[in-house]
Amino acid sequence: AQSVTQLDSQVPVFEEAPVELRCNYSSSVSVYLFWYVQYPNQGLQLLLKYLSGSTLVKGINGFEAEFNKSQTSFHLRKPSVHISDTAEYFCAVSLPSGNTPLVFGKGTRLSVIA
């Protein structure tokens, strides 16, 4: 079965600095990968997805992620963060076929400091 590890539970970063949130997955077959964002007191919303094709995926709010099959990673990056990016970020993995679940990581809390 597939699994996801988010290596950092909390990431503090100063405003306008770059940030990388790390995600590694475990699967013996091809996967679909997702990043979700949860702003305070809200539900999760999709930030970006990798299904196939280009390994560099761009999402909303200036975020991007790179799928690295050899490293089994899907790290999320933003070159310059804003206060409004303060949120919890979840990486998730699923398989392309069949009735397989979406498995979430434990989340990374990004705190942007003014």
Next chain:
Amino acid sequence: EAQVTQNPRYLITVTGKKLTVTCSQNMNHEYMSWYRQDPGLGLRQIYYSMNVEVTDKGDVPEGYKVSRKEKRNFPLILESPSPNQTSLYFCASSLKGGQRVIWEKLFFGSGTQLSVL
């Protein structure tokens, strides 16, 4: 507006008092699911439904019940709540493509914060 609506937003109850958290979606989605979110544990799936009258256990189903009598509604029932069910609960829904859930279309509700005393 496409949305998943959960009620109530906040709920405080006592051990053993039956409660229901409602979930409704207006997107004609076949798939619906309940998750609980706990600090340091991320989101864990409680139950899911691939279509009307079809429900299955997720990772943490103990102490919960669900029903799917209509496509739009998927209530979560706690027959005898206990303090370890204090958590933030999310309902979600999505389309299906054949037997596969189209995860990139997954919509979440705003959550229900439940406290069991």
